[in-house]
Amino acid sequence: MTNAANLPKWRRVVVKLSGEALMGDAPHGLHAPTLERIAADLAAAAELGTQIAVVVGGGNFFRGILGADKGIERARADSIGMLATVMNGLALEQAIEARGRQARCLSAVPMPSLCESFSRRAALHHLAKGRVVISAGGTGLPFFTTDTPAVVRAAELSADAVLKATQVDGVYTADPKRDPNARRYDTLTHDEAIAKNLAVMDTAAFALARENKIPIVVFSIAGDGSIRAILEGKGRGTFVLP
Numbered sequence: 001m002t003n004a005a006n007l008p009k010w011r012r013v014v015v016k017l018s019g020e021a022l023m024g025d026a027p028h029g030l031h032a033p034t035l036e037r038i039a040a041d042l043a044a045a046a047e048l049g050t051q052i053a054v055v056v057g058g059g060n061f062f063r064g065i066l067g068a069d070k071g072i073e074r075a076r077a078d079s080i081g082m083l084a085t086v087m088n089g090l091a092l093e094q095a096i097e098a099r100g101r102q103a104r105c106l107s108a109v110p111m112p113s114l115c116e117s118f119s120r121r122a123a124l125h126h127l128a129k130g131r132v133v134i135s136a137g138g139t140g141l142p143f144f145t146t147d148t149p150a151v152v153r154a155a156e157l158s159a160d161a162v163l164k165a166t167q168v169d170g171v172y173t174a175d176p177k178r179d180p181n182a183r184r185y186d187t188l189t190h191d192e193a194i195a196k197n198l199a200v201m202d203t204a205a206f207a208l209a210r211e212n213k214i215p216i217v218v219f220s221i222a223g224d225g226s227i228r229a230i231l232e233g234k235g236r237g238t239f240v241l242p
Ligand SMILES: Nc1ncnc2c1ncn2[C@@H]1O[C@H](COP(=O)(O)OP(=O)(O)OP(=O)(O)O)[C@@H](O)[C@H]1O
Pocket: 017, 018, 019, 020, 021, 056, 057, 058, 059, 060, 145, 146, 147, 165, 166, 167, 168, 170, 171, 172, 173, 174, 175, 176, 177, 198, 199, 200, 201
């Protein structure tokens, strides 16, 4: 029997999963134990009954802006970056299914022999079936990172929040990896994040979240079960609120 006190706080969320999170201690690419740990976390999070869509990054393989610095034209470099997110999406799909939870990788860049193409209708259908949806290929357009499609997917799927699973345990007054005096926020508003130029997420993504009143939770993916803990209200993260 369902106990109301145990109901998940959120009905549907978008998890923005950093590509770099999937490389663990490796210098690049996929680190199998880390992939399995995160897949187990997502499968356990889905058991709470919250519908979960993941927007996966590609920084463990390639970032367009770094390719452009090396002389590849930016739009082409971003195409390579989008392909990197599909590689992560396919790996994550299999790792989640290995934990006994169905998952579907949907790509914004059609590649039908590899996976289904993203459509809102297909995503909502899979979510309603309890499958973890992995949105790969970003927006399908260059000149973005996957922060923006995370908020776009949250808006179009009417998600209750974007959970940004990243390398730091919240939003700080400055980048904590560079400034040892940076102080952590428990909460702040979208307006503050934009006005203070807090670079934990792209400004375009913050602006879209502000316009659509979508809360963002920034938290560290380093520990076991950190995504599920956030859904259970037990995790540590910064809440960026309207
Ligand atoms: N004010 C800030 N507060 C917290 N982190 C910040 C801040 N400014 C910059 N950062 C940096 O932002 C990073 C998170 O954003 P980043 O775009 O690098 O990663 P991601 O989106 O999680 O990963 P990926 O690009 O691989 O998908 C943190 O690791 C942190 O070093």
